[in-house]
Amino acid sequence: MSLKKEYDVIVIGAGPSGVASAIKCAEKRLKVLIIDSSQNTGGQIYRAPPKSYIKKNEKSLKENLIQKKFSEDLKKHNVDTAYNHTVWQVSPGFRVDAFNENGTVKWKTKNLILATGTYEKIIPFEGWTIPGVIGLAACTLILKSHQIIPGKNIVLAGNGPLLILVAYYILKFGGKVDAIIDTSSKSDWLKSTFALISNPHNFLQGIFWMLKILISRIPIYSNSMVNKVIKNEKGLSVELKGINDHKTKVINTEVLAVGHGLIPSTDITRLLGADHIYNELKGGWIAKIDKYFRSSIKSLYVTGDGSGISGAIAAYDKGILATCALLYDEKIIDEKEFNNLSNKILRRLNRYEIFAKAIANLNSTPKELIKEIADNTILCRCEDITKKDIIHATEKGAKDLNQIKTWTRCGMGPCQGRTCQYAIASVVSNQLNCKIEDLGYLTGRSPLRPVPLDKSIGDFKYEEITKVEEAPL
């Protein structure tokens, strides 16, 4: 497929929200391109299996079926696709720069829809950098996209429904879970039950997963956290600790998968200088949007979980709604059609929010997790910066995240603060006794991802380089 240089709409991210947006644009005959860093549609939630895997029989994971349909729908609507392309810069107006294994590319677009999803929130503890400790979301991806069990023995830790889902898949695939360490208490789960019933399908599925876990007799440590991980000859020695009673216990295992919820990706909106607001239940910092997902910048729409977490089903609807706003703003549909399309979806989204809020409550980070971080624990993995280094910067007078960054280099490494920003902000807000939002957020900087120098230069002849006019002396 040959791609154009300019589009009416570019959608970044081919998860549920991006796919829904792109299809809606194509239905109205807009020139639309969808970009994703992975090989196919699906985003993280429905990550596609390797292309070389061949289906054996009629059996399929539900996630794989949904992903397949996404790809078919895009094809049917003749949407241009740029898979395997990592976006490393977006400039106003809009210009989108990306790279793939062949080099760099750039596109221009009048409208931009960001459907960049989330990454995982992981609160640091001693030993979280040891290989073998992975994200809970990473664990899900290994199970669902590759149908591989990450290890012979696995301990799951963190909070929220992902713990249950991952445990269920490991058991379903014949693996062994040594323990589940949940920061929530049993009563936290009970309190959420009422709201969770608002989505009966997901609720029943959760109950079914839970039953499988209970029958398997996996030890569940509620109201507990990972205190420390040490490497031993066989794998990992995981020390857990009761959040209230401080009782400790050591479990030996091969893999520890840990996750404390999700953080909306704001890389691009921060880079473009859009307005942001802080909403803990939506995942932290999110782009400021109206109820139709318009950002503070004209022709820039932010949708899906990247606009605030409400789950994959809601993300699809959010994508349609954001596109309706775009179509209305571009005068492609009139007010009547806009209202017809959007009202129904808004009602559905309101219903999803009840469920999303309950999940968010289960994923809220207990203060103790932050307070218990040891002084020598690394917070910024890229630059090996410890809690002690961060506290030192605050004692010397650093008052916001950007000052802490300048002081310590946290957030300057290749991950650009995606892994550490939440934890560092939490540690500093605890230290300075202020709200996280008072600390601001790391200013967006390009490149958003490390760009290999040979790719950014590409092949050229010296004569082809444009020479600029000499500057006056």
Add this chain to the structure above:
Amino acid sequence: MNLRISDYFERGKKVKIIVNDKVLEAFEGECLSIVLFISNQKNLRLSPIKNENRGMFCLMGSCQECVVLLNGKKVTSCNVFIEEGMIIKTGDLNES
């Protein structure tokens, strides 16, 4: 214990890659990070200041922890897909 379950898919072609001068068998198209992780090769690189072992962590191209040398070039192994004859080096990536 076979960690690759076989209920749903026939894996692709079996291929050989070289990891730190040793031959490793895997299936074409599989994610390099995952293959290394389940093949007793969890240590991928050293951290810049403390020189501690690091490995696959987020698996979605965000954390940049899973960098290895692929045919001599630094890449995040989570978005590399196995091909016959790939030469991988892990550990101290700056040592030539």
